[in-house]
Amino acid sequence: MTTDAAITVEGLRQRYGDVQAVDGVSFEVSHGEFYGILGPNGAGKTTTLEIVEGLRRPDEGRATLLGKPSWPRDKKLLARIGVQLQASSFFERLTAREQIHTFAELYGISRKRADAMLERVGLTDKADVRQDKLSGGQEQRLSIACALVHDPELVFLDEPTTGLDPQARRNLWDLLRGIQAEGRTVVLTTHYMDEAETLCDRVAVMDHGRILRVGPPAELIGELGAASLEDVFLQLTGREYRE
Numbered sequence: 001m002t003t004d005a006a007i008t009v010e011g012l013r014q015r016y017g018d019v020q021a022v023d024g025v026s027f028e029v030s031h032g033e034f035y036g037i038l039g040p041n042g043a044g045k046t047t048t049l050e051i052v053e054g055l056r057r058p059d060e061g062r063a064t065l066l067g068k069p070s071w072p073r074d075k076k077l078l079a080r081i082g083v084q085l086q087a088s089s090f091f092e093r094l095t096a097r098e099q100i101h102t103f104a105e106l107y108g109i110s111r112k113r114a115d116a117m118l119e120r121v122g123l124t125d126k127a128d129v130r131q132d133k134l135s136g137g138q139e140q141r142l143s144i145a146c147a148l149v150h151d152p153e154l155v156f157l158d159e160p161t162t163g164l165d166p167q168a169r170r171n172l173w174d175l176l177r178g179i180q181a182e183g184r185t186v187v188l189t190t191h192y193m194d195e196a197e198t199l200c201d202r203v204a205v206m207d208h209g210r211i212l213r214v215g216p217p218a219e220l221i222g223e224l225g226a227a228s229l230e231d232v233f234l235q236l237t238g239r240e241y242r243e
């Protein structure tokens with residue numbers, strides 16, 4: 001594996017009791033790449049990301065972020081990555097502005113920059129609304145703004161559009177494209193094949209804790225003579241993607 005990659009992952013394995021959640025996962029993400037990890041519920045996407053982000057120690061294998069081991073955790077390295085938290089991880093009863101100001105304070109970032117991030121995700125007019133009163137799409141945008149407030153080089157998004165209506169998903173896609181266009185590396189997990197197809201430079205198709213195939217969506221579709229990524233999944237696993 002080359003050493004100038006933004007992320008390298010080698011031979012990750014993670015077991016929870018009887019469940020082999022991650023079963024020998026290796027991949028590499030280049031600087032500036034938009035990389036998707038695609039798979040159904042329980043495929044092992046979140047566990048893989050948590051290990052790569054340095055939030056979880058794997059049973060086996062290793063991951064590096066920006067050339068440094070992600071475990072043991074390195075505070076300096078964590079400051080260079082952004083992790084989109086689930087809405088349930090917000091501080092309780094704070095407005096959108098108070099939420100992002102709190103994140104900014106943790107990182108020693110100015111309130112001015114935090115306000116600029118709210119503007120960037122189109123939430124300035126919702127700044128005084130309590131986070132639990134925001135719509136699903138607005139909450140997702142707030143969590144992305146919080147993940148970006150310290151200007152990270154690498155951004156991890158775990159199913160950022162789950163539960164959103166089609167228009168809100170498309171709006172969020174524009175935001176995510178903009179994040180990459182600024183030169184950041186983006187890693188995204190998703191259930192949505194169309195999302196992976198439209199956003200990702202490359203996707204890793206994952207099932208039962210293993211990566212079955214990696215490549216640019218159009219190439220995977222072409223190589224397998226498939227009609228869509230959904231069809232790619234069907235061909236690789238022998239079963240329909242939709243549960």
Ligand SMILES: Nc1ncnc2c1ncn2[C@@H]1O[C@H](COP(=O)(O)OP(=O)(O)OP(=O)(O)O)[C@@H](O)[C@H]1O
Pocket residue numbers: 016017019020021039040041042043044045046047048
């Ligand atoms: N903390 C845990 N304890 C026990 N089992 C777990 C734990 N976390 C995940 N698992 C199991 O490990 C497997 C992989 O889960 P993981 O959350 O990594 O998958 P995923 O692809 O992210 O799924 P989803 O799309 O539903 O979030 C699943 O079978 C899940 O039930």
